[in-house]
Amino acid sequence: MQYRADIDGLRAIAILPVILFHAGLESFSGGFVGVDIFFVISGFLITTIIYNKIRQGNFSLVYFYDRRARRILPALFFMLAIVSVAAWFFLLPNEYVSYSKSLFSTTIFSSNFYFWLTADYFDSAAESKPLLHTWSLAVEEQYYIFFPIFLAFIIASFKRHIHLILWTIFILSFALSVIGVFYKPVMTFYLAPTRAWELLFGSLLAVGSISPPKNKQVQELLGIIGFSLIVVSIMVLDENSTFPGLNALAPCLGTLMIIMAGMGQRKSIVNSILALRLPVFIGQLSYPLYLWHWPLLVFAKLILPDQLNSTTTFLVLLVSTIFSYFSMRLVEQPFRQKKVCVSTRSILTFSTTLLLIFAIFGLHGISNDGIPQRFPNFVMLQQSLEKGEITQPDQKGCWFLSQNHSDVLENCSYGSSDSKNRVMLWGDSHARSLLPAFDTLGKEYDHQIIVASLAGCPPVIEVTRPDGYDNAPKCKKHSEIVMNFIRDNDIKRIFIVARWGLYTHGWYRNGKLQKATGFLADELVSETGPLISREVLHRKLTKTVGIFKDLNIPVVLITGIPVQKSEPQRLYRLQELYDSFEELRLEEHLEHQRVASELLFDLEDPSRVDVLDTTSVTCGQIYCPYRDESRLFYKDDNHISPQRAIELIPLLRKYF
Numbered sequence: 001m002q003y004r005a006d007i008d009g010l011r012a013i014a015i016l017p018v019i020l021f022h023a024g025l026e027s028f029s030g031g032f033v034g035v036d037i038f039f040v041i042s043g044f045l046i047t048t049i050i051y052n053k054i055r056q057g058n059f060s061l062v063y064f065y066d067r068r069a070r071r072i073l074p075a076l077f078f079m080l081a082i083v084s085v086a087a088w089f090f091l092l093p094n095e096y097v098s099y100s101k102s103l104f105s106t107t108i109f110s111s112n113f114y115f116w117l118t119a120d121y122f123d124s125a126a127e128s129k130p131l132l133h134t135w136s137l138a139v140e141e142q143y144y145i146f147f148p149i150f151l152a153f154i155i156a157s158f159k160r161h162i163h164l165i166l167w168t169i170f171i172l173s174f175a176l177s178v179i180g181v182f183y184k185p186v187m188t189f190y191l192a193p194t195r196a197w198e199l200l201f202g203s204l205l206a207v208g209s210i211s212p213p214k215n216k217q218v219q220e221l222l223g224i225i226g227f228s229l230i231v232v233s234i235m236v237l238d239e240n241s242t243f244p245g246l247n248a249l250a251p252c253l254g255t256l257m258i259i260m261a262g263m264g265q266r267k268s269i270v271n272s273i274l275a276l277r278l279p280v281f282i283g284q285l286s287y288p289l290y291l292w293h294w295p296l297l298v299f300a301k302l303i304l305p306d307q308l309n310s311t312t313t314f315l316v317l318l319v320s321t322i323f324s325y326f327s328m329r330l331v332e333q334p335f336r337q338k339k340v341c342v343s344t345r346s347i348l349t350f351s352t353t354l355l356l357i358f359a360i361f362g363l364h365g366i367s368n369d370g371i372p373q374r375f376p377n378f379v380m381l382q383q384s385l386e387k388g389e390i391t392q393p394d395q396k397g398c399w400f401l402s403q404n405h406s407d408v409l410e411n412c413s414y415g416s417s418d419s420k421n422r423v424m425l426w427g428d429s430h431a432r433s434l435l436p437a438f439d440t441l442g443k444e445y446d447h448q449i450i451v452a453s454l455a456g457c458p459p460v461i462e463v464t465r466p467d468g469y470d471n472a473p474k475c476k477k478h479s480e481i482v483m484n485f486i487r488d489n490d491i492k493r494i495f496i497v498a499r500w501g502l503y504t505h506g507w508y509r510n511g512k513l514q515k516a517t518g519f520l521a522d523e524l525v526s527e528t529g530p531l532i533s534r535e536v537l538h539r540k541l542t543k544t545v546g547i548f549k550d551l552n553i554p555v556v557l558i559t560g561i562p563v564q565k566s567e568p569q570r571l572y573r574l575q576e577l578y579d580s581f582e583e584l585r586l587e588e589h590l591e592h593q594r595v596a597s598e599l600l601f602d603l604e605d606p607s608r609v610d611v612l613d614t615t616s617v618t619c620g621q622i623y624c625p626y627r628d629e630s631r632l633f634y635k636d637d638n639h640i641s642p643q644r645a646i647e648l649i650p651l652l653r654k655y656f
Contacts (some may be wrong), residue, residue, distance in 0.1 A: 006262045007041060009274025010242050010255065011283030011501050013227075014038050019293045019320075023313050030237030032121075033251040035136045035200050036244065037230065038286075040255040042140055051150050051207050061148060066344040068144050069351045071287075074335040076137070077354045079291040080106070082323075083130050084361060086299055088506050092378070092569045093370030095128060100365025104132040104140075107359040109145070112138040116190040122239035122515060128302060130295040142192045143199050163209040166200060173197035174249075181245035189243065198252050205256060212263040219261045223268030226257025240515060269492070288324035289334065294607025296320050302570070303577065378572055381632050392642050393439045409485050415442015415449040422448045422490060423655075426482055427497035429455035429639065430561060434497055435651050436642040444656040450491070452482045458503050459496045460540040461547075462522055469516035488551070493554045493582075493655060496545075499638060500560040500596030502536050508636075509642045538599050549608045556602045556655060558612045562589040562624035565639040571626050583623045589615070610655075617647050 014037035021031025050306050053059035075390050080103065087099045098118070112135040119126040126132050154162050174197040180188030187196040204210045233251040241247050262271035273279070280288075293316075300316045308316075334340045341347040365371060372379045396526035414435065425431050431453040435603055442449040456465065457475035461483060465472035486494070502518035519533035522540060529594055548555050564571060564584050574581045590597075597613075602609045618624055618633075618640070626634050633644040 004262060005275035005280050006267060006271040007045070007259065007274075008283035009271075009275030009276065009279035010037065010041060010258055011286040012279040013230060014041070014255075015282065015286035015289050019317060022294060022297055023317060028234055028236045029239070030241070032239075032243070033230070033237065033248070036248050036251045037255045038136070038290075039140070039195065039198035039557045040202045040252050041259070042143070043096045043199035043591075044206050044256075044259055045202070046144065046147070047151070047203035047206035050151055051155075054152055059148075059152065061152075062344060064148055065144075066098070066347055068333045069347050070338075070341075071332075072137070072141070073351045073354070074340075075288050075291055075332045076106075076134075077358070078331045079288075079295065080131075080358055083295045084358075086295070087130060088374065090299060090302055090573075091370075092375070092567075093372040093572060094569075096365055096370035096374075099130060100362040100370070102129060102134070102362075104359050104366065105135045106131055106614040107355045107362065109138050109141040111135050112142075112190040112192070116187050120186050121189055121513070125509065127298060127512075130298045132298075133290065133294040138194050140199075143196075146202075147199075150313065162207060163204075166204055166207065166209055170197050170200040170204060171278070178245045178249070181242040183461055185242065188245070195244065199246065200257070201252050201256050205259060210256070210260075212260040214264065216266055219264075219266060219268045220270075222257040223261035223270030226254040226261065227270050229254030229257070252433075285321075285324050285328055288327040289320065292323045292327065293317060293320040296323070303574075320403050342611055375573065375576075377502070377576070378569060381572060381627060381630075393435055396544065409450060409452060412451045413448050414439040414451065416446045417448055419446045420490070421446060421492055422450055423493045423495065424450045424452060424482075424486065424491050425495045425497065426452045426459040427495075428457055428459070428499055428502075429453065430499050431459070431495075432496040433561075433635070433639040434558075434645050434648065436645045437647075437652055438495070440646065441649060441652055441656045447492075448656055449484055450485075450489075452478075452485070454478045456516075456518070458498050458520065458537065458541075460537065460544045462543070463536055463540050465516075465518065466521050466528055467516045467519065469518075472516070483547070486548075491553055493556065494548055495556045495558060495655075497558045498560070499563070500537075500600070501563060501592050503537050504530065504595040505592065506530060506533075534595055534599075537596075541599065542603060545603050545609055549605070552608075555609045556612055557573075557603065557609065559597055559600060559614055560593045561614060561638065561640055562618050563592065564624075564626045564634060565637070567637050568626045568632045568634045572632075578650065586615075586622055587618045589619060589624045612651055613649060614651065617651060618644075 014034040015029030016034070017028050017032035019031075020028040021034075025031075050064065052060065053064075084103065087096060091099055101118075102111055102114055105111040111131060113130050115121070115126075115129070115132060115135045119129055119132065121135075154165055158165060173193060173195075177188055177194040177197060180194050205212070211224060229250045233247075233254070237247055239244065258268075258270060258274070261268040262274075267275070273326070296316050296319060297313075300312065304312060335347070341350050415438065419442075423438075423442075425435065431451065435449075435451060438449045438451075439446065452459075454471055454474065456471045457478055459479070459482075461479045462476065463479070464476050503520050507514040507516060507518040517528075519528040519530065520536040520540075521528040521532070522536045524539075525532050525536065528536070545555055545557075562584055566574075571581075571583070600611045603609055615624075626632065631641070631643060633641055635641055
């Protein structure tokens with residue numbers, strides 16, 4: 001087909017928002033729609049080429065795959081090679097296993113399936129996955145593999161009905177996407193069936209199922225409206241928007257309009273601007289830019305967590321641009337211009353060989369548990385965590401998490417399980433992390449410890465979490481069951497434990513507030529946020545403690561455990577890299593817990609309510625350490641190890 005410079009310029013409109021969104025610029029909160037722009041462009045260009053070749057009677061599937069391989073694979077291989085070297089030196093064993101799985105899935109063009117099963121694209125956990133961006137390549141690769149065969153079959157067998165068939169598939173895929181975002185949002189985001197309509201948008205235009213305008217004024221209007229739809233989508237949408245579904249329609253339709261506005265002899269002013277030298281150059285660089293910017297940002301966040309400010313982010317993007325330019329000139333163009341691997345057989349042999357090598361490399365990392373021997377000092381500390389003298393008591397009988405009925409609480413008892421001296425440990429997952437201390441004291445002092453622990457649910461009555469957390473719908477019901485159990489049984493004392501900062505400040509990870517925020521609501525509020533959540537926590541915790549006082553049951557409120565800056569393994573690796581890297585400071589911990597601690601101490605009552613401050617054990621005079629010379633104190637960034645929990649026994653002993 002005839003080269004269209006404005007479509008290269010349109011690629012610039014696609015790639016820049018993606019990069020700026022990943023860089024964290026709030027003005028580009030919907031920058032992820034750049035991928036959808038790419039999908040529409042690919043659908044239009046590829047279908048145009050295939051459709052014209054088939055109609056002319058000279059379409060060759062082998063030749064088509066030759067061109068696609070030269071366009072996509074050499075630059076991808078170059079990126080995978082460099083990123084794999086960086087992964088070897090910087091990724092921890094568990095991260096390296098994840099990387100190896102994503103590497104293997106990339107080699108078989110199915111990384112979108114892998115990330116569907118392991119990572120929400122908008123969750124900060126995804127920000128530690130260097131190959132996350134290959135999900136969209138997998139969608140396009142699946143399209144390249146199957147669509148030419150499908151289109152050739154349709155033209156050969158149902159040529160008269162081609163428009164009806166493509167429109168039917170488009171509508172079905174779009175409907176699946178619209179419905180799927182509400183029931184299976186992660187699957188809908190990643191998989192080809194719910195993205196196919198975006199590619200088909202371009203295909204419908206390419207085969208003439210959508211007719212471009214011939215009127216100059218209409219072309220101008222389409223160009224302006226199309227550009228406006230893209231800009232509004234980039235500025236209005238964000239990671240909390242349901243996507244793709246209906247929200248993806250605007251950027252896709254906008255892209256289609258701009259392509260239509262540039263068809264024919266006359267082009268709209270928007271298309272003329274896109275055809276200028278700068279946007280065309282950026283567009284030609286868009287593929288290597290897409291390949292390089294994400295893994296470099298990921299490694300920058302892993303290696304420079306405290307220094308990744310606007311300046312360093314700009315430098316990372318600058319390095320990405322340099323890598324992209326050399327990738328285009330020295331890798332991509334020689335293959336596309338057939339200066340390297342001249343014949344079809346040679347490029348297919350080269351591609352197959354490299355795919356096999358990377359697949360073996362990925363399988364090696366998976367089968368060897370992330371090759372922990374790369375970090376011998378880390379292995380020693382990890383073994384101390386996993387093979388310590390103190391272990392977490394077996395909680396097999398405690399999985400009332402999904403059952404929500406009180407009789408299972410009877411089975412969730414520790415300490416002296418036959419004792420009539422019953423105390424309750426009630427809380428979120430932090431209650432379970434303190435269980436070794438309570439189990440030990442229960443056995444020593446003949447107390448039965450009843451554990452009522454539901455991850456992510458605060459130990460208070462009548463609250464909900466209106467976010468996407470898995471256990472959120474169960475919180476209110478769970479607290480009702482716990483309260484009924486307390487009323488029906490002779491409980492001598494109740495210990496209330498929680499990650500209080502989660503409910504007062506939200507769930508931050510890598511400095512980013514998660515979609516599952518942790519904010520609370522109740523019957524008096526319909527929306528929530530940090531201030532409302534604090535009010536709800538104050539109101540409902542006060543009511544909960546008041547009920548226990550009326551029941552004449554003593555209560556111990558335990559302050560929050562320090563939440564570290566990252567997982568202990570990552571912190572240890574950073575300290576190996578940087579002697580100046582600082583652990584969590586005591587003042588940072590106290591500030592994070594200040595709102596919750598003030599609430600707890602406000603409820604203190606000498607006769608019935610004690611507040612137990614754990615800071616004297618978990619923090620020193622300056623820092624709140626995550627390890628000592630021989631062991632890790634944490635299992636992740638906020639749950640302490642069994643050995644560390646045992647060190648709280650001197651503080652708890654007076655209650656037994």
